[in-house]
Amino acid sequence: MRDIVVIPGIGGSGHAHWQSRWEATEPRMRRFAPSSWDQPNLEDWIESLDRAVGQSRSEPLLVAHSLSCLLVAHWASETTHRAGGAMLVAPPDPRSAAFPPEAAGFADPPATTLPFPSLVIASSNDPFGALAYARARAEDWGSEFMDIGAFGHINGSSGLGDWPAGRAALAALEARLS
Secondary structure, X not given: OOOEEEEOOOOOOOOOOHHHHHHHHOOOEEEOOOOXXXXXXXXXXXXXXXXXXXXXXXXXXXXXXXXXXXXXXXXXXXXXXXXXXEEEEOOOOOOOOOOOHHHHHHOOOOOOOOOOOEEEXXXXXXXXXXXXXXXXXXXXXXXXXXXXXXXXXXXXXXXOOOOHHHHHHHHHHHHHHO
16 A cells, blocks of 8 residues: 655644544555645745655655645656655635735646646635636646535535545545556
8 A cells, every 4th residue: 555645735734624634544644744834835845745755665645735736736847756646635726816925936836747647626616716727727737627516625614524535536546556
């Protein structure tokens, strides 16, 4: 089984967030560790992700949420490491009024196909990015696309709990990599 690197967005995904809940029950999941969860710096986050991937026994799966979806695209264009695949949940639109100004350095992610299989998952009422934006990123990145309906930003406030459908999507992605 592959290692899984959990890559939260700004704030680091609190206890109610599905990423944190998954980590609590899945020993092969570990969270990348940037210098600051609240003041994201693209270069620092790229280096942190690169370290986490480099520490994996084999090409890990990446499970990114929000801002970290953009991080994965930036990282993939710069790294010498390789991921086995990525699940990219709720990519935010940097042109949105809701996009945090402290994350401006993450804007303009590369619009090139990721060098590993990927799945973009989006909600039809995400306040940080329209469904059309997420679909366009999926096309740019060569990712499969999944619209899960109206679940806001697909975070701890979305009422998903352990988000079994998300775990099933991750398991299906991993199965395709074997």
